Amino acid sequence: MAGGASAASAAVGGGRAAAGAGAAAAAGAGAGAAAGAAAGVSAAAASPGALPSPHPLSLYHVFGRIGEGTYGVVYVATTLSSASGGSASSAAGHPPQKRAELLAGARGADNGAGGSLCALPHVADEDGAAEVGHPRTGASSAGTQRKLALKLLKPTKEFDGVSPTAVREMALLRELNHPHVLRLEAVHVHVEEHVLCMVFNYAEYDLYELIRHHRERLAKSPISLHTVKSLLWQVLQGVEYLHSQWVIHRDLKPSNILVTSEIALGGGGMVKIADFGLARIFQAPLRPLHDNGVVVTIWYRAPELLLGARHYTPALDVWAVGCIFAELTALRPLFQGHEVRRSGAPFQKDQLMRICELLGAPTEEIWPTLGHLPHWAANDENVVAAASEASNSALAEARKRRRLNASTPTPGEPPPLLADAAAMGRGSSAHYLLSKMLTFDPSARLTAQGALNDTYFSLEPIPGRNALRPPEGTGAAVSYPPRRVHTEDRGMPQSSEPAQQQQRGNK
């Protein structure tokens, strides 16, 4: 088995013993493949709508590219008719051993036919001629294809095997199962080509595009209160689930919060949290978490991280959700700091100053462990004085513009400038909830569970399961543009822009 072994195939079992047993049963599919592995990997075999063979993408009808980043490229696709078994593979023009074997139908046998893509009935044949409904959608939906998102990971430069990020993301997603967490449907591994492909359910929208649509196309008309509340409610449900499973996402931002469209299985207007490339388990961490390098896109980064905290807690996800909440109401990022781009993990002072402008400067009184945070303790770039300076000048500025009636913010009240920046009524339940999610001290910050219990959610409008459809009789739903699909330049080399901009630009 050493050397030229080809793709093995594994059905997914449940626990540790079952994983082994399942694999044994399914191993037959890949068993004959070893002999031909070395020869002719690059043999061209044209397949309609797919990248050069033999490739995981050739198992799907690929429409085009919807995003890319440093990690790889995301395509939108539907399943081909030939997704099962060796004969189908041959029919598609590839000898079985050259095809990526289907490795992991994501959720195990208890899911019935839907559990593994192997078992999917034909959705569309090679030419896209025949269309058969998906078993879960029933006969009535014949003609609606089940869309999938294929995340194709770039082969690592140094030919260094599966990247630790991919290992982490897949391992976590295999364990997670929640309506508001994007579901991993399957993983394809192509042994000879070193291609790794994760298959997700497709979600048409994401919060970045939703917000942008309102800001740029709808003349900054606000997102409806019902939609904001439902989206926030669902995001918090997902985050609460992750935290209950001892997972911190660490990279929550609008472009990572997907929303399904009306025709999606399982219902439209549903939040799906995506991109677990930076997520990790925080149960009994033996190594300090900061060893992975600093994470979280800077605008959504919690103050304890900005100040160099070494241990990550679930509270940083709540901070990020708070920032997203304000962005949903104000249609622009709450704290738009300028990122210092330098190697290592530079102190992002500007980002912290933006926070202090709206929330006031942190003190040891409201944040007892403040003095232990490296950048604060060392007073890097004179941060202590700069924080009060930023806070005071922001207040003075507001007073000059007569936006602030009270001379100083009242203790116990949420910061007034925060309400203005987030376009919320001062003293409204939204304002209170936001300020509790944006508490400086991570141990005093609201938890996801606490946020879900907030009165904000028990006031009208009550959050709904479909965030995009307003309740009966309260106006029409906004129709959002579908995700842009790039079809022409699929073969183009990827640009070398910084990852953060790329992600935002393409999501």
Next chain:
Amino acid sequence: MSSATLHVIRYLATQRLQTAAVLLKLSQTAACTAQAILHRFCETQEIGENDVSAVARACLYLGAKIEEDARPLREIITVFDRIDKRRKGEPLELLDYSSDEYAALRHQTVELEREVLCELGFHLHCEREHPHKLAMSYLRVLELPQLMQAAWSCANDSLRTPCCVRYPANVVACGCIAFAARHAAVSLPDDPPWWHLFCDPETEESSLHGVLMELARLHAWQAQRGAA
């Protein structure tokens, strides 16, 4: 292949893996996770004696990544190469990184890693619970701190046996304590039996015996190898 041979294959593979982990200064957690992965892989794949190093190498490479203690593939290959050379009594020359031999080893490891991932169906977090910390907390409950070192070593040993894929971690932890106590001639509370606190008395007694058998078998094998 006979069950005895299969056992020996596992012993050899985990031993090489453990040696490499020490040479690479990897955390013991990474070594344990890698060993557990190896045992899971062995449950489905028959491994010949010639593949032992290759499989151990791929499992260690993957285990280190899972436990966020990743090492460059080059380091892992170099260390395993050195172990193999030492074992065969060959001169300990460094691998030439531009050689075909190195390229082949690299290719083999990357392919095997993928194969392992596939075999495990990407379920990688289920072996995170190693018996070590359970054994330590049980000993604290039993107020037998003098057994901690020996039980810890037994817990490491248990990862050399298929215990981690056959029995739950609490039973393995109890087996380690019992084995350590036997060797140190320390008597454990008998009435009611101490392990009733940590295991199900109805269903887990035979598993506990199984763990003890596995540990004894490993020690017998090592003693025999030491003598030979």
